[in-house]
Amino acid sequence: MTQLDDVHTSSDAPKLGRRRDPAKDQQILDAAVEVLAETGFDGMTIDMVASRAGAGKATVYRRWTSKNELVLDAVACMKKGDLDSLAIPDTGTLRGDLVAMIRPPSIHDAERKLKVMAGLASMLSSAPELADAANEAIVEPRARINRMLLNRAIERGEISSDTDIQLISLISPSMVAYRSLILRKPVDREFLITIIDGIILPAVGLGPTAPAPSAPAE
Amino acid sequence: MTQLDDVHTSSDAPKLGRRRDPAKDQQILDAAVEVLAETGFDGMTIDMVASRAGAGKATVYRRWTSKNELVLDAVACMKKGDLDSLAIPDTGTLRGDLVAMIRPPSIHDAERKLKVMAGLASMLSSAPELADAANEAIVEPRARINRMLLNRAIERGEISSDTDIQLISLISPSMVAYRSLILRKPVDREFLITIIDGIILPAVGLGPTAPAPSAPAE
DNA sequence: GCTATCCGGAACTCTGGAGTTTCGTATATG
DNA sequence: CATATACGAAACTCCAGAGTTCCGGATAGC
Numbered sequence: 001m002t003q004l005d006d007v008h009t010s011s012d013a014p015k016l017g018r019r020r021d022p023a024k025d026q027q028i029l030d031a032a033v034e035v036l037a038e039t040g041f042d043g044m045t046i047d048m049v050a051s052r053a054g055a056g057k058a059t060v061y062r063r064w065t066s067k068n069e070l071v072l073d074a075v076a077c078m079k080k081g082d083l084d085s086l087a088i089p090d091t092g093t094l095r096g097d098l099v100a101m102i103r104p105p106s107i108h109d110a111e112r113k114l115k116v117m118a119g120l121a122s123m124l125s126s127a128p129e130l131a132d133a134a135n136e137a138i139v140e141p142r143a144r145i146n147r148m149l150l151n152r153a154i155e156r157g158e159i160s161s162d163t164d165i166q167l168i169s170l171i172s173p174s175m176v177a178y179r180s181l182i183l184r185k186p187v188d189r190e191f192l193i194t195i196i197d198g199i200i201l202p203a204v205g206l207g208p209t210a211p212a213p214s215a216p217a218e
Numbered sequence: 219m220t221q222l223d224d225v226h227t228s229s230d231a232p233k234l235g236r237r238r239d240p241a242k243d244q245q246i247l248d249a250a251v252e253v254l255a256e257t258g259f260d261g262m263t264i265d266m267v268a269s270r271a272g273a274g275k276a277t278v279y280r281r282w283t284s285k286n287e288l289v290l291d292a293v294a295c296m297k298k299g300d301l302d303s304l305a306i307p308d309t310g311t312l313r314g315d316l317v318a319m320i321r322p323p324s325i326h327d328a329e330r331k332l333k334v335m336a337g338l339a340s341m342l343s344s345a346p347e348l349a350d351a352a353n354e355a356i357v358e359p360r361a362r363i364n365r366m367l368l369n370r371a372i373e374r375g376e377i378s379s380d381t382d383i384q385l386i387s388l389i390s391p392s393m394v395a396y397r398s399l400i401l402r403k404p405v406d407r408e409f410l411i412t413i414i415d416g417i418i419l420p421a422v423g424l425g426p427t428a429p430a431p432s433a434p435a436e
Numbered sequence: 437g438c439t440a441t442c443c444g445g446a447a448c449t450c451t452g453g454a455g456t457t458t459c460g461t462a463t464a465t466g
Numbered sequence: 467c468a469t470a471t472a473c474g475a476a477a478c479t480c481c482a483g484a485g486t487t488c489c490g491g492a493t494a495g496c
Contacts, residue, residue: 017471018463024473040340042260045453056474061455121339121399122258131402139400164416171389171417174396178388181339182357182395184349198382199389202420235441236493242443263483274444279485 027053028060032074037112040119041071072133075120078113079137088145094153094206098196101145102189111187113138114180121181143169150204159204171200245271246278250292255330258337259289290351293338296331297355306363312371312424316414319363320407329405331356332398339399361387368422377422389418 013019031053035044046067050057064070089100117138124131146169153159172195179185201207249271253262264285268275282288307318335356342349364387371377390413397403419425 016465016469018465018473020472039344042340046455047453050474054474056476057454058456058458058475059473062472067454115343117400118339118342121336122260124336124399124402125333126257135400164412167412167416170393170396175388175392177396177400178392181342182335183353184342194382194385198385199417199421202423202425203417205420205425207420207423207425234439234495236443236495238442264485265483268444272444274446275484276445276486276488277443280442285484 024053024055024059025063026077028055028063028070029074029077032070033078033116036071036074036119037115041123044071044119046070068127068130071120072130075116075130075133075137077137078116079141081109082141088148090152092156094149094158094204095196095201097149097152098200099193101149102192107187107189107192110142110176111180114177117177118181139173142173146170146172153204159206163204168200168203171195171203175199242271242273242277243281244295246273246281246288247292247295250288251296251334254289254292254337255333259341262289262337264288286345286348289338290348293334293348293351293355295355296334297359299327300359306366308370310374312367312376312422313414313419315367315370316418317411319367320410325405325407325410328360328394329398332395335395336399357391360391364388364390371422377424381422386418386421389413389421393417 028049031049032044034052035048039048044067046057046060049070050060053060060070064073089097091097091100117134120130120134124134147165150159150163150165150168154161154163154165172192175195176187176192179191180187185191197208246267249267250262252270253266257266262285264275264278267288268278271278278288282291307315309315309318335352338348338352342352365383368377368381368383368386372379372381372383390410393413394405394410397409398405403409415426
Protein backbone atom coordinates (compact mmCIF):
# COMPACT_ATOMS: atom_id res chain seq x y z
CA MET A 1 0.00 0.00 0.00
CA THR A 2 1.64 3.17 -1.13
CA GLN A 3 -1.24 5.47 -1.85
CA LEU A 4 -0.90 9.15 -1.20
CA ASP A 5 -3.50 9.27 1.54
CA ASP A 6 -2.21 6.40 3.58
CA VAL A 7 -1.14 8.57 6.48
CA HIS A 8 -4.18 10.77 6.94
CA THR A 9 -7.00 8.25 6.94
CA SER A 10 -10.32 10.03 6.84
CA SER A 11 -9.91 12.77 9.44
CA ASP A 12 -9.33 15.52 6.92
CA ALA A 13 -12.05 14.60 4.49
CA PRO A 14 -13.72 17.64 2.95
CA LYS A 15 -16.79 18.76 4.89
CA LEU A 16 -18.11 20.48 1.81
CA GLY A 17 -18.29 19.57 -1.84
CA ARG A 18 -17.63 16.33 -3.71
CA ARG A 19 -15.87 13.43 -1.92
CA ARG A 20 -13.22 11.20 -3.43
CA ASP A 21 -14.76 8.02 -4.74
CA PRO A 22 -13.14 4.93 -3.12
CA ALA A 23 -14.64 2.61 -5.75
CA LYS A 24 -12.64 4.43 -8.44
CA ASP A 25 -9.43 3.32 -6.76
CA GLN A 26 -10.31 -0.30 -7.32
CA GLN A 27 -11.37 0.34 -10.91
CA ILE A 28 -7.98 1.88 -11.62
CA LEU A 29 -6.12 -0.95 -9.90
CA ASP A 30 -8.11 -3.54 -11.81
CA ALA A 31 -7.44 -1.75 -15.08
CA ALA A 32 -3.74 -1.61 -14.23
CA VAL A 33 -3.65 -5.37 -13.69
CA GLU A 34 -5.44 -5.93 -17.00
CA VAL A 35 -3.05 -3.76 -18.97
CA LEU A 36 -0.12 -5.27 -17.12
CA ALA A 37 -1.20 -8.74 -18.18
CA GLU A 38 -1.70 -7.67 -21.79
CA THR A 39 1.33 -5.50 -22.47
CA GLY A 40 3.77 -5.87 -19.59
CA PHE A 41 5.19 -3.12 -17.42
CA ASP A 42 7.06 -1.25 -20.13
CA GLY A 43 4.26 -1.45 -22.65
CA MET A 44 1.74 -0.16 -20.16
CA THR A 45 0.99 3.56 -20.24
CA ILE A 46 -0.89 5.59 -17.67
CA ASP A 47 -3.26 6.73 -20.38
CA MET A 48 -4.19 3.13 -21.15
CA VAL A 49 -4.95 2.42 -17.53
CA ALA A 50 -6.87 5.66 -17.05
CA SER A 51 -9.06 5.35 -20.12
CA ARG A 52 -9.80 1.71 -19.40
CA ALA A 53 -10.89 2.66 -15.90
CA GLY A 54 -13.02 5.45 -17.32
CA ALA A 55 -10.81 8.02 -15.65
CA GLY A 56 -8.43 10.79 -16.63
CA LYS A 57 -4.69 10.61 -16.29
CA ALA A 58 -4.79 13.41 -13.73
CA THR A 59 -7.05 11.33 -11.50
CA VAL A 60 -4.50 8.54 -11.47
CA TYR A 61 -1.72 10.91 -10.44
CA ARG A 62 -4.00 12.43 -7.76
CA ARG A 63 -3.90 9.03 -6.04
CA TRP A 64 -0.51 7.54 -6.85
CA THR A 65 2.74 9.41 -7.09
CA SER A 66 4.15 7.44 -10.01
CA LYS A 67 3.68 4.54 -12.38
CA ASN A 68 5.86 2.39 -10.15
CA GLU A 69 3.70 2.99 -7.10
CA LEU A 70 0.56 2.26 -9.05
CA VAL A 71 1.91 -1.04 -10.32
CA LEU A 72 3.14 -1.99 -6.87
CA ASP A 73 -0.30 -1.39 -5.41
CA ALA A 74 -2.04 -3.12 -8.29
CA VAL A 75 0.04 -6.26 -7.83
CA ALA A 76 -0.36 -6.20 -4.07
CA CYS A 77 -4.13 -5.92 -4.39
CA MET A 78 -4.36 -8.96 -6.66
CA LYS A 79 -4.27 -11.34 -3.75
CA LYS A 80 -7.46 -9.87 -2.33
CA GLY A 81 -9.37 -11.42 -5.21
CA ASP A 82 -8.37 -14.91 -4.11
CA LEU A 83 -11.47 -16.90 -3.37
CA ASP A 84 -9.64 -20.20 -3.67
CA SER A 85 -8.33 -20.04 -0.14
CA LEU A 86 -11.85 -20.41 1.15
CA ALA A 87 -13.17 -23.28 -0.90
CA ILE A 88 -10.67 -26.05 -0.26
CA PRO A 89 -12.33 -29.44 -0.48
CA ASP A 90 -11.52 -32.46 1.64
CA THR A 91 -12.15 -35.52 -0.49
CA GLY A 92 -10.42 -37.98 1.82
CA THR A 93 -7.42 -38.66 -0.41
CA LEU A 94 -4.51 -36.55 -1.59
CA ARG A 95 -5.27 -37.34 -5.20
CA GLY A 96 -8.89 -36.46 -4.73
CA ASP A 97 -7.95 -33.12 -3.17
CA LEU A 98 -5.47 -32.28 -5.90
CA VAL A 99 -7.90 -33.17 -8.67
CA ALA A 100 -10.66 -31.22 -6.95
CA MET A 101 -8.49 -28.12 -7.13
CA ILE A 102 -8.68 -28.28 -10.92
CA ARG A 103 -11.55 -25.98 -11.79
CA PRO A 104 -12.04 -23.62 -14.73
CA PRO A 105 -12.05 -20.46 -12.56
CA SER A 106 -8.88 -21.62 -10.86
CA ILE A 107 -7.12 -22.31 -14.15
CA HIS A 108 -8.19 -19.03 -15.68
CA ASP A 109 -7.13 -17.10 -12.60
CA ALA A 110 -3.74 -18.78 -12.67
CA GLU A 111 -3.15 -17.98 -16.33
CA ARG A 112 -4.06 -14.34 -15.80
CA LYS A 113 -1.67 -14.11 -12.87
CA LEU A 114 1.07 -15.72 -14.91
CA LYS A 115 0.64 -13.16 -17.66
CA VAL A 116 1.10 -10.44 -15.08
CA MET A 117 4.19 -12.21 -13.82
CA ALA A 118 5.56 -12.36 -17.36
CA GLY A 119 4.98 -8.66 -17.73
CA LEU A 120 6.99 -8.03 -14.58
CA ALA A 121 9.69 -10.64 -15.14
CA SER A 122 12.39 -8.33 -16.43
CA MET A 123 12.01 -5.99 -13.43
CA LEU A 124 12.01 -8.56 -10.66
CA SER A 125 15.78 -8.60 -10.36
CA SER A 126 16.08 -4.81 -10.12
CA ALA A 127 13.01 -4.06 -7.98
CA PRO A 128 13.00 -6.20 -4.83
CA GLU A 129 9.83 -4.61 -3.48
CA LEU A 130 7.98 -5.49 -6.64
CA ALA A 131 9.40 -8.98 -6.62
CA ASP A 132 8.20 -9.51 -3.06
CA ALA A 133 4.74 -8.17 -3.84
CA ALA A 134 4.49 -10.38 -6.91
CA ASN A 135 5.61 -13.41 -4.96
CA GLU A 136 3.11 -12.77 -2.18
CA ALA A 137 0.22 -12.15 -4.57
CA ILE A 138 0.87 -14.68 -7.30
CA VAL A 139 3.16 -17.47 -6.13
CA GLU A 140 2.43 -17.96 -2.46
CA PRO A 141 -1.36 -18.44 -2.52
CA ARG A 142 -1.05 -21.42 -4.82
CA ALA A 143 1.90 -22.97 -2.99
CA ARG A 144 0.15 -22.43 0.35
CA ILE A 145 -2.82 -24.50 -0.78
CA ASN A 146 -0.59 -27.33 -1.96
CA ARG A 147 1.29 -27.34 1.34
CA MET A 148 -2.01 -27.54 3.19
CA LEU A 149 -3.19 -30.50 1.13
CA LEU A 150 0.12 -32.30 1.70
CA ASN A 151 0.02 -31.65 5.44
CA ARG A 152 -3.51 -33.01 5.50
CA ALA A 153 -2.31 -36.16 3.74
CA ILE A 154 0.42 -36.58 6.34
CA GLU A 155 -2.06 -36.18 9.19
CA ARG A 156 -4.33 -38.83 7.80
CA GLY A 157 -1.33 -41.13 7.41
CA GLU A 158 -1.63 -41.30 3.67
CA ILE A 159 1.96 -40.22 2.99
CA SER A 160 5.17 -40.24 5.01
CA SER A 161 5.87 -37.40 7.41
CA ASP A 162 9.35 -37.22 5.88
CA THR A 163 7.85 -35.85 2.66
CA ASP A 164 9.64 -32.76 1.37
CA ILE A 165 6.56 -30.57 1.36
CA GLN A 166 8.39 -27.44 0.27
CA LEU A 167 9.67 -29.17 -2.83
CA ILE A 168 6.54 -31.08 -3.76
CA SER A 169 4.29 -28.04 -3.34
CA LEU A 170 6.27 -26.24 -6.06
CA ILE A 171 6.03 -28.95 -8.71
CA SER A 172 2.72 -27.91 -10.22
CA PRO A 173 3.28 -24.14 -9.95
CA SER A 174 6.66 -24.57 -11.63
CA MET A 175 5.46 -26.76 -14.46
CA VAL A 176 2.33 -24.71 -15.07
CA ALA A 177 4.36 -21.49 -15.19
CA TYR A 178 6.91 -23.02 -17.54
CA ARG A 179 4.29 -24.44 -19.86
CA SER A 180 2.29 -21.24 -19.97
CA LEU A 181 5.02 -18.57 -19.99
CA ILE A 182 7.86 -20.21 -21.86
CA LEU A 183 6.34 -22.99 -23.91
CA ARG A 184 3.13 -20.97 -24.43
CA LYS A 185 1.02 -24.06 -24.48
CA PRO A 186 -2.45 -24.25 -22.93
CA VAL A 187 -2.77 -25.40 -19.35
CA ASP A 188 -5.74 -27.70 -19.49
CA ARG A 189 -7.23 -30.31 -17.20
CA GLU A 190 -5.47 -33.14 -18.97
CA PHE A 191 -2.05 -31.59 -18.40
CA LEU A 192 -2.73 -31.01 -14.73
CA ILE A 193 -3.93 -34.57 -14.23
CA THR A 194 -0.76 -35.82 -15.93
CA ILE A 195 1.35 -33.85 -13.47
CA ILE A 196 -0.57 -35.21 -10.50
CA ASP A 197 -0.46 -38.86 -11.54
CA GLY A 198 2.88 -38.84 -13.32
CA ILE A 199 4.98 -36.73 -10.97
CA ILE A 200 3.46 -35.58 -7.70
CA LEU A 201 1.93 -38.85 -6.51
CA PRO A 202 5.03 -40.93 -7.38
CA ALA A 203 7.17 -38.37 -5.55
CA VAL A 204 5.20 -38.83 -2.32
CA GLY A 205 5.22 -42.60 -2.61
CA LEU A 206 1.72 -42.97 -4.02
CA GLY A 207 2.76 -44.10 -7.46
CA PRO A 208 0.98 -46.77 -9.50
CA THR A 209 3.22 -49.42 -7.86
CA ALA A 210 1.57 -48.50 -4.56
CA PRO A 211 -1.97 -47.76 -5.76
CA ALA A 212 -3.89 -44.90 -4.19
CA PRO A 213 -6.36 -45.91 -1.46
CA SER A 214 -9.48 -44.69 -3.28
CA ALA A 215 -10.25 -44.70 -6.99
CA PRO A 216 -7.13 -44.06 -9.04
CA ALA A 217 -9.13 -44.55 -12.23
CA GLU A 218 -9.88 -41.25 -14.02
CA MET B 219 19.47 -14.74 -39.36
CA THR B 220 18.19 -11.38 -40.42
CA GLN B 221 21.32 -9.46 -41.18
CA LEU B 222 21.37 -6.92 -43.95
CA ASP B 223 23.83 -8.80 -46.08
CA ASP B 224 22.10 -12.15 -46.03
CA VAL B 225 21.24 -12.07 -49.71
CA HIS B 226 24.53 -11.01 -51.27
CA THR B 227 27.00 -13.31 -49.61
CA SER B 228 30.53 -12.36 -50.55
CA SER B 229 30.32 -11.86 -54.29
CA ASP B 230 30.19 -8.07 -54.09
CA ALA B 231 32.86 -7.60 -51.46
CA PRO B 232 34.95 -4.51 -52.08
CA LYS B 233 38.03 -5.23 -54.14
CA LEU B 234 39.63 -2.14 -52.77
CA GLY B 235 39.88 -0.66 -49.30
CA ARG B 236 38.94 -2.00 -45.89
CA ARG B 237 36.72 -5.13 -45.56
CA ARG B 238 33.92 -5.55 -43.05
CA ASP B 239 35.12 -7.41 -39.99
CA PRO B 240 33.05 -10.58 -39.37
CA ALA B 241 34.41 -10.93 -35.84
CA LYS B 242 32.80 -7.62 -34.92
CA ASP B 243 29.39 -9.12 -35.66
CA GLN B 244 29.88 -11.71 -32.98
CA GLN B 245 31.17 -9.15 -30.51
CA ILE B 246 28.01 -7.10 -30.99
CA LEU B 247 25.77 -10.14 -30.68
CA ASP B 248 27.54 -11.23 -27.50
CA ALA B 249 27.23 -7.74 -26.06
CA ALA B 250 23.54 -7.73 -26.93
CA VAL B 251 23.00 -10.98 -25.05
CA GLU B 252 24.85 -9.60 -22.04
CA VAL B 253 22.82 -6.41 -21.90
CA LEU B 254 19.65 -8.39 -22.54
CA ALA B 255 20.39 -10.56 -19.52
CA GLU B 256 21.16 -7.57 -17.33
CA THR B 257 18.43 -5.11 -18.22
CA GLY B 258 15.83 -6.88 -20.33
CA PHE B 259 14.64 -5.91 -23.80
CA ASP B 260 13.12 -2.56 -22.88
CA GLY B 261 15.98 -1.50 -20.66
CA MET B 262 18.50 -2.32 -23.34
CA THR B 263 19.69 0.54 -25.54
CA ILE B 264 21.68 0.32 -28.74
CA ASP B 265 24.28 2.62 -27.21
CA MET B 266 24.83 0.15 -24.36
CA VAL B 267 25.35 -2.71 -26.77
CA ALA B 268 27.61 -0.71 -29.07
CA SER B 269 29.88 0.68 -26.38
CA ARG B 270 30.16 -2.69 -24.68
CA ALA B 271 31.19 -4.23 -27.99
CA GLY B 272 33.70 -1.43 -28.51
CA ALA B 273 31.71 -0.20 -31.47
CA GLY B 274 29.73 2.84 -32.50
CA LYS B 275 25.97 2.95 -32.76
CA ALA B 276 26.28 3.57 -36.49
CA THR B 277 28.19 0.32 -36.89
CA VAL B 278 25.33 -1.58 -35.32
CA TYR B 279 22.80 -0.03 -37.67
CA ARG B 280 25.08 -0.74 -40.60
CA ARG B 281 24.53 -4.45 -39.91
CA TRP B 282 21.04 -4.72 -38.48
CA THR B 283 18.03 -2.73 -39.55
CA SER B 284 16.54 -2.33 -36.09
CA LYS B 285 16.78 -3.19 -32.43
CA ASN B 286 14.26 -5.97 -32.93
CA GLU B 287 16.33 -7.63 -35.63
CA LEU B 288 19.46 -7.39 -33.53
CA VAL B 289 17.80 -9.02 -30.56
CA LEU B 290 16.32 -11.73 -32.71
CA ASP B 291 19.74 -12.55 -34.13
CA ALA B 292 21.41 -12.35 -30.74
CA VAL B 293 18.97 -14.83 -29.24
CA ALA B 294 19.21 -17.15 -32.23
CA CYS B 295 23.01 -17.17 -32.02
CA MET B 296 22.99 -18.15 -28.34
CA LYS B 297 22.52 -21.79 -29.17
CA LYS B 298 25.78 -21.88 -31.08
CA GLY B 299 27.64 -21.50 -27.80
CA ASP B 300 26.25 -24.77 -26.52
CA LEU B 301 29.08 -27.11 -25.79
CA ASP B 302 26.97 -29.31 -23.55
CA SER B 303 25.54 -31.18 -26.48
CA LEU B 304 28.94 -32.67 -27.16
CA ALA B 305 30.03 -33.79 -23.72
CA ILE B 306 27.23 -36.06 -22.60
CA PRO B 307 28.55 -38.75 -20.29
CA ASP B 308 27.35 -42.32 -20.10
CA THR B 309 27.73 -43.47 -16.53
CA GLY B 310 25.67 -46.63 -16.90
CA THR B 311 22.70 -45.47 -14.83
CA LEU B 312 20.07 -42.78 -15.30
CA ARG B 313 20.87 -41.25 -11.94
CA GLY B 314 24.55 -41.22 -12.73
CA ASP B 315 23.91 -39.50 -16.05
CA LEU B 316 21.64 -36.89 -14.50
CA VAL B 317 24.08 -36.14 -11.70
CA ALA B 318 26.95 -35.97 -14.15
CA MET B 319 25.13 -33.22 -16.00
CA ILE B 320 25.43 -31.02 -12.91
CA ARG B 321 28.58 -29.00 -13.54
CA PRO B 322 29.38 -25.40 -12.69
CA PRO B 323 29.65 -24.27 -16.34
CA SER B 324 26.32 -25.92 -17.06
CA ILE B 325 24.63 -24.23 -14.10
CA HIS B 326 26.10 -20.85 -14.91
CA ASP B 327 25.11 -21.14 -18.54
CA ALA B 328 21.58 -22.05 -17.56
CA GLU B 329 21.22 -19.08 -15.22
CA ARG B 330 22.49 -16.69 -17.84
CA LYS B 331 20.02 -18.04 -20.37
CA LEU B 332 17.21 -17.74 -17.87
CA LYS B 333 18.03 -14.09 -17.29
CA VAL B 334 17.78 -13.52 -21.01
CA MET B 335 14.45 -15.33 -21.02
CA ALA B 336 13.24 -13.12 -18.18
CA GLY B 337 14.22 -10.05 -20.14
CA LEU B 338 12.16 -11.28 -23.08
CA ALA B 339 9.22 -12.67 -21.13
CA SER B 340 6.85 -9.79 -21.65
CA MET B 341 7.36 -9.84 -25.42
CA LEU B 342 6.97 -13.57 -26.03
CA SER B 343 3.20 -13.34 -26.38
CA SER B 344 3.32 -10.52 -28.90
CA ALA B 345 6.35 -11.59 -30.94
CA PRO B 346 5.98 -15.20 -32.10
CA GLU B 347 9.26 -15.15 -34.03
CA LEU B 348 11.14 -14.09 -30.95
CA ALA B 349 9.34 -16.66 -28.87
CA ASP B 350 10.32 -19.41 -31.28
CA ALA B 351 13.94 -18.27 -31.36
CA ALA B 352 14.08 -18.13 -27.57
CA ASN B 353 12.55 -21.57 -27.30
CA GLU B 354 14.99 -23.06 -29.77
CA ALA B 355 18.03 -21.43 -28.17
CA ILE B 356 17.21 -21.66 -24.48
CA VAL B 357 14.60 -24.29 -23.78
CA GLU B 358 15.13 -27.00 -26.33
CA PRO B 359 18.86 -27.74 -25.86
CA ARG B 360 18.32 -28.64 -22.22
CA ALA B 361 15.15 -30.65 -22.80
CA ARG B 362 16.83 -32.47 -25.68
CA ILE B 363 19.61 -33.69 -23.43
CA ASN B 364 17.14 -34.92 -20.83
CA ARG B 365 15.16 -36.79 -23.49
CA MET B 366 18.36 -38.41 -24.70
CA LEU B 367 19.29 -39.60 -21.21
CA LEU B 368 15.81 -40.99 -20.67
CA ASN B 369 15.83 -42.82 -23.98
CA ARG B 370 19.19 -44.29 -23.08
CA ALA B 371 17.72 -45.53 -19.79
CA ILE B 372 14.87 -47.16 -21.67
CA GLU B 373 17.26 -48.87 -24.08
CA ARG B 374 19.31 -50.34 -21.27
CA GLY B 375 16.08 -51.56 -19.65
CA GLU B 376 16.49 -49.42 -16.59
CA ILE B 377 13.07 -47.79 -16.86
CA SER B 378 9.80 -48.69 -18.56
CA SER B 379 9.31 -47.89 -22.22
CA ASP B 380 5.94 -46.43 -21.25
CA THR B 381 7.70 -43.55 -19.52
CA ASP B 382 6.30 -40.14 -20.49
CA ILE B 383 9.59 -38.76 -21.72
CA GLN B 384 8.13 -35.46 -22.86
CA LEU B 385 6.79 -34.75 -19.39
CA ILE B 386 9.75 -35.99 -17.37
CA SER B 387 12.27 -34.11 -19.49
CA LEU B 388 10.60 -30.83 -18.53
CA ILE B 389 10.67 -31.33 -14.78
CA SER B 390 14.09 -29.93 -14.09
CA PRO B 391 13.94 -27.09 -16.65
CA SER B 392 10.60 -26.04 -15.18
CA MET B 393 11.68 -26.14 -11.57
CA VAL B 394 15.01 -24.49 -12.24
CA ALA B 395 13.34 -21.69 -14.19
CA TYR B 396 10.74 -21.16 -11.50
CA ARG B 397 13.27 -21.13 -8.70
CA SER B 398 15.60 -18.77 -10.51
CA LEU B 399 13.19 -16.39 -12.23
CA ILE B 400 10.26 -16.20 -9.86
CA LEU B 401 11.55 -17.26 -6.47
CA ARG B 402 14.94 -15.71 -7.21
CA LYS B 403 16.74 -18.33 -5.18
CA PRO B 404 20.10 -19.79 -6.17
CA VAL B 405 20.17 -22.94 -8.27
CA ASP B 406 22.91 -24.95 -6.63
CA ARG B 407 24.02 -28.55 -6.78
CA GLU B 408 22.02 -29.50 -3.70
CA PHE B 409 18.77 -28.27 -5.21
CA LEU B 410 19.36 -30.15 -8.44
CA ILE B 411 20.16 -33.37 -6.59
CA THR B 412 16.96 -32.96 -4.61
CA ILE B 413 14.98 -32.71 -7.83
CA ILE B 414 16.62 -35.80 -9.26
CA ASP B 415 16.16 -38.00 -6.20
CA GLY B 416 12.91 -36.54 -4.94
CA ILE B 417 10.96 -36.10 -8.16
CA ILE B 418 12.49 -37.40 -11.37
CA LEU B 419 13.61 -40.84 -10.25
CA PRO B 420 10.34 -41.60 -8.40
CA ALA B 421 8.41 -40.50 -11.50
CA VAL B 422 10.21 -43.06 -13.67
CA GLY B 423 9.79 -45.83 -11.09
CA LEU B 424 13.30 -45.61 -9.66
CA GLY B 425 12.26 -44.24 -6.29
CA PRO B 426 13.85 -45.18 -2.95
CA THR B 427 11.39 -48.12 -2.72
CA ALA B 428 13.20 -49.58 -5.75
CA PRO B 429 16.74 -48.41 -4.99
CA ALA B 430 18.89 -47.22 -7.85
CA PRO B 431 21.29 -49.86 -9.20
CA SER B 432 24.43 -47.86 -8.43
CA ALA B 433 25.21 -45.73 -5.39
CA PRO B 434 22.18 -43.76 -4.24
CA ALA B 435 24.17 -42.32 -1.35
CA GLU B 436 25.24 -38.71 -1.98
C1' DG C 437 51.91 5.87 -51.23
C1' DC C 438 47.02 6.08 -53.09
C1' DT C 439 42.39 5.20 -52.56
C1' DA C 440 38.15 3.13 -51.59
C1' DT C 441 35.98 1.58 -47.75
C1' DC C 442 34.92 0.82 -42.95
C1' DC C 443 35.39 2.35 -38.43
C1' DG C 444 34.15 4.92 -33.71
C1' DG C 445 32.26 8.94 -32.04
C1' DA C 446 29.46 12.70 -31.74
C1' DA C 447 25.72 15.59 -33.02
C1' DC C 448 21.41 15.45 -34.90
C1' DT C 449 15.96 14.64 -35.54
C1' DC C 450 11.88 12.55 -34.11
C1' DT C 451 8.70 10.04 -31.44
C1' DG C 452 6.32 8.51 -27.42
C1' DG C 453 5.48 8.29 -22.70
C1' DA C 454 5.98 10.27 -17.73
C1' DG C 455 4.31 13.65 -15.14
C1' DT C 456 1.94 18.58 -14.72
C1' DT C 457 -1.30 22.10 -15.39
C1' DT C 458 -5.55 24.07 -16.83
C1' DC C 459 -10.42 24.23 -17.51
C1' DG C 460 -15.24 23.34 -17.88
C1' DT C 461 -18.32 20.16 -15.58
C1' DA C 462 -20.42 17.16 -12.14
C1' DT C 463 -21.84 16.48 -7.40
C1' DA C 464 -22.31 16.07 -2.47
C1' DT C 465 -22.92 18.97 1.45
C1' DG C 466 -24.99 22.69 3.89
C1' DC D 467 -29.33 27.19 -4.30
C1' DA D 468 -24.39 28.14 -3.13
C1' DT D 469 -19.90 26.38 -2.63
C1' DA D 470 -15.99 23.63 -2.21
C1' DT D 471 -14.09 19.86 -4.13
C1' DA D 472 -13.18 16.02 -7.38
C1' DC D 473 -13.75 14.77 -11.84
C1' DG D 474 -12.50 13.75 -17.32
C1' DA D 475 -10.30 15.63 -21.01
C1' DA D 476 -6.92 17.91 -23.26
C1' DA D 477 -2.84 20.63 -23.75
C1' DC D 478 1.43 21.17 -22.01
C1' DT D 479 6.77 20.35 -20.66
C1' DC D 480 10.48 17.32 -20.29
C1' DC D 481 13.36 13.58 -21.35
C1' DA D 482 15.24 9.29 -23.02
C1' DG D 483 15.94 6.31 -26.61
C1' DA D 484 15.43 4.82 -31.73
C1' DG D 485 17.32 5.74 -35.83
C1' DT D 486 20.23 9.06 -39.06
C1' DT D 487 23.94 11.80 -40.64
C1' DC D 488 28.46 13.51 -40.74
C1' DC D 489 33.44 13.47 -40.02
C1' DG D 490 38.37 12.52 -38.97
C1' DG D 491 41.07 8.52 -38.63
C1' DA D 492 42.38 3.75 -39.51
C1' DT D 493 43.27 -0.03 -42.80
C1' DA D 494 43.54 -3.39 -46.47
C1' DG D 495 44.24 -3.84 -51.29
C1' DC D 496 46.39 -1.90 -55.49
